[in-house]
Amino acid sequence: MMLIPGRSSKQGTSLNAGKLKEEYQAVTSTIEMNESTMRKLGLSAGDRVRLSCATGKVEVECGKPRKDEDLPDGMIFIPYGPSSSELMESDTAGSGMPMSKQMMVDVECLGAK
Amino acid sequence: MSETKTPETEKDEPNIRIVEDATCTFCGCVCDDMELTVDLDANRITKAKNACVLGRAWFLQHGIEDHPQAMIDGREVPLEEAMDEAARILHEAKFPITYGLSDSPCEAQRVAVAINDLVRGNIDTTTSVCHGPSGIAFQGVGESTSTLGEVKNRADLVIYWGGNPAESHPRHFTRYTVTPKGRYIPNGKKDRYVVLIDVRKTPSAPVADQLIRVKPGRDFELLWALRALVRGRDIDPDIEKITGVSREVLDELVERMKNCNFGVLFFGMGLTMTRGRHFNSGALLALATDLNKYTHFVAKPVRGHGNVTGADNVVSWQTGYPFGVNFHRGYPRFNPGEYTTVDLLARGDADAALMIATDPASNFPKHAIEHLKKIPVISLDAKPTYTSRQARVAFMVATYGINTGGTVYRMDDVPITLRPAFDSPFPTDEEVLTGILTRLKKLRANGRKKAA
Numbered sequence: 001m002m003l004i005p006g007r008s009s010k011q012g013t014s015l016n017a018g019k020l021k022e023e024y025q026a027v028t029s030t031i032e033m034n035e036s037t038m039r040k041l042g043l044s045a046g047d048r049v050r051l052s053c054a055t056g057k058v059e060v061e062c063g064k065p066r067k068d069e070d071l072p073d074g075m076i077f078i079p080y081g082p083s084s085s086e087l088m089e090s091d092t093a094g095s096g097m098p099m100s101k102q103m104m105v106d107v108e109c110l111g112a113k
Numbered sequence: 114m115s116e117t118k119t120p121e122t123e124k125d126e127p128n129i130r131i132v133e134d135a136t137c138t139f140c141g142c143v144c145d146d147m148e149l150t151v152d153l154d155a156n157r158i159t160k161a162k163n164a165c166v167l168g169r170a171w172f173l174q175h176g177i178e179d180h181p182q183a184m185i186d187g188r189e190v191p192l193e194e195a196m197d198e199a200a201r202i203l204h205e206a207k208f209p210i211t212y213g214l215s216d217s218p219c220e221a222q223r224v225a226v227a228i229n230d231l232v233r234g235n236i237d238t239t240t241s242v243c244h245g246p247s248g249i250a251f252q253g254v255g256e257s258t259s260t261l262g263e264v265k266n267r268a269d270l271v272i273y274w275g276g277n278p279a280e281s282h283p284r285h286f287t288r289y290t291v292t293p294k295g296r297y298i299p300n301g302k303k304d305r306y307v308v309l310i311d312v313r314k315t316p317s318a319p320v321a322d323q324l325i326r327v328k329p330g331r332d333f334e335l336l337w338a339l340r341a342l343v344r345g346r347d348i349d350p351d352i353e354k355i356t357g358v359s360r361e362v363l364d365e366l367v368e369r370m371k372n373c374n375f376g377v378l379f380f381g382m383g384l385t386m387t388r389g390r391h392f393n394s395g396a397l398l399a400l401a402t403d404l405n406k407y408t409h410f411v412a413k414p415v416r417g418h419g420n421v422t423g424a425d426n427v428v429s430w431q432t433g434y435p436f437g438v439n440f441h442r443g444y445p446r447f448n449p450g451e452y453t454t455v456d457l458l459a460r461g462d463a464d465a466a467l468m469i470a471t472d473p474a475s476n477f478p479k480h481a482i483e484h485l486k487k488i489p490v491i492s493l494d495a496k497p498t499y500t501s502r503q504a505r506v507a508f509m510v511a512t513y514g515i516n517t518g519g520t521v522y523r524m525d526d527v528p529i530t531l532r533p534a535f536d537s538p539f540p541t542d543e544e545v546l547t548g549i550l551t552r553l554k555k556l557r558a559n560g561r562k563k564a565a
Contacts, residue, residue, distance in 0.1 A: 007281040013170035070314040082475045090478035096241040096453025100386040
C-alpha cells in the first residue's frame with residue numbers, strides 16, 4: 001500500500017506543545033485509511049498495525065476511517081513524525097530530498113490494542 | 114535579548130502587556146497582524162488575537178521552559194563552558210556540518226554562515242528536505258513571481274498543486290489568496306476561481322471551486338500535458354489512464370488559465386517530495402512561464418517554516434547558493450545530493466554537527482539518524498527535542514518572535530521585523546552562535562585547523 005506522510009492540524013498544534021510530549025507522539029503514530037480499505041483489511045479504529053518496507057518497520061494505531069471519496073483505496077495517510085521517518089529511504093537520487101511521500105509499505109494487522 | 118523595541122500599551126492591569134502588530138513565525142505565512150496579550154508575571158502569552166489554530170498553539174505553548182540554558186552530555190553546565198566545548202568540537206572536526214536555520218532570524222543565520230566559512234564546514238538548511246527541489250528548478254527554469262500582496266489584489270485564478278494549506282498554512286486562504294478583497298478583486302472570493310490539485314481530498318477542498326484528483330506519482334505527466342495543450346499541441350489519448358484526469362477537465366483548465374487576468378500556481382510538498390522532485394517543480398514553473406504568452410501568470414512555492422525563506426536569502430547573499438553549500442576548499446561550492454544533509458549523514462561523511470532550531474533526529478531517514486548518533490552534535494532549540502536529547506552540547510535558546518526581535522522573510526521574500534512579547538532567561542541563538550564564532554577565531558589564531 002502507498003503511505004503518504006503529510007501535515008495535519010493536530011500534528012502542528014501538538015508540535016508546539018513539544019515533540020517529546022505524549023500527544024505529539026500519539027498524533028504522529030496514527031494512520032488513516034478509507035472505509036473500504038479498512039473493511040478489506042478487517043481493521044477497526046484503535047487497532048494496532050505494523051507498517052514495513054525495506055528500510056524499516058513501525059507499529060502504529062489505526063485512526064477513524066475516512067470516507068471513500070476522501071482517500072483513494074490502498075492509500076494510507078500519516079502525519080509527519082518519527083514513525084514516518086522510520087520508513088523513509090535515505091537515497092535522494094542526487095537531489096538532497098529523500099522520497100518522503102508515496103512510500104510503498106506492507107501492512108500487517110496486529111489486532112486490538 | 115534583542116533590543117528591538119516593542120510597540121506596547123499598558124492596560125490597567127500592571128502585569129498585562131498588549132503587543133500589537135506582532136508577527137507569528139510558526140509557518141511561512143509570517144502573519145504580522147497579531148495582537149498578543151502577555152501575562153508578564155507568568156511569562157506567557159494568554160491570548161493571540163487574529164492567530165490561526167497553529168499560530169495560537171505557537172504563541173500559547175511557548176512559555177519559559179524549566180530547563181538548563183546549556184548541557185554537556187546531559188549535565189547542566191555554565192553557558193560559557195558549553196560554548197567552549199561547542200567551539201572545540203567544530204574546530205577539531207574534519208567535516209563539520211551545520212543544518213536547520215529555518216526557525217532562526219536572519220541575524221543568527223548570518224553568524225552560522227560565518228562559522229562555516231571559518232571552519233571550512235558545510236551549511237545546509239531545512240530547504241533541502243522541503244522546497245530544495247524547487248530551488249534546483251528555479252536555477253534551471255527561472256521563476257515568474259510576485260508577492261502575496263499582488264495575489265491578494267489581482268489574482269482571479271488561484272491554483273494549489275500538491276498542498277493542503279487549510280492544515281499547513283491556515284491563513285493563506287483568508288489573508289492572501291482566496292477570501293480577501295483586493296484592489297482589482299472587489300468581491301473577494303466571488304471574483305476568484307480556486308482549483309485544488311491533489312491525490313486526495315484534503316480539508317482544503319471545501320475552499321476550492323474545483324478539485325482535480327491526480328494519480329499519485331503522475332504530477333509531472335499532468336503538468337507536461339497542460340504545457341502541451343497551452344501551446345496547442347496534441348497529447349496522449351490515454352492521458353486519463355495515465356494521470357487520472359480526463360481530457361475534458363484538462364481542456365477546461367487550460368482555457369481558464371489562458372483567459373484569466375492574473376493567475377497563480379501555488380505548489381507544495383506533493384510535488385517536491387514525490388517521484389520527479391525538481392522535475393515536477395520545473396514543469397510547473399515552465400507552465401507558468403508558458404502562460405505569460407497569453408496572460409499574467411506566476412508560480413510560488415508555499416514555504417513551511419517561519420524563516421525558511423530567510424535562510425535561502427541569507428545563505429544566498431553570503432555564499433551565492435541557497436542551501437547545501439560546502440566551504441571545504443575555502444570557497445563555497447553547491448551540489449545538492451552531495452552537500453545536502455541527508456546525503457552527508459547517510460553516507461557517513463560528517464564528523465560533527467551543529468543543529469540550529471531543527472530536529473533531524475525525529476524527521477530524517479533512519480540511516481541518517483543512525484550516523485547522527487555516532488558523531489558529536491551541538492543543538493540549539495527553544496524546546497527539548499529528539500536531537501537535543503542526544504546532543505553532546507545542548508543549548509536552550511529564546512524563542513524567535515516571542516522573546517527576540519530580528520528579521521524574517523515571508524514565503525514571498527518580503528522581510529518582516531519581529532516584535533518580541535516578553536523576556537526570556539535563555540540566550541538568543543544569535544548570542545550563542547556569536548559566542549561560538551568568537552571562540553573559534555581564538556582557536557584558529559592559536560593554531561591552524563588540523564588538515565583534513
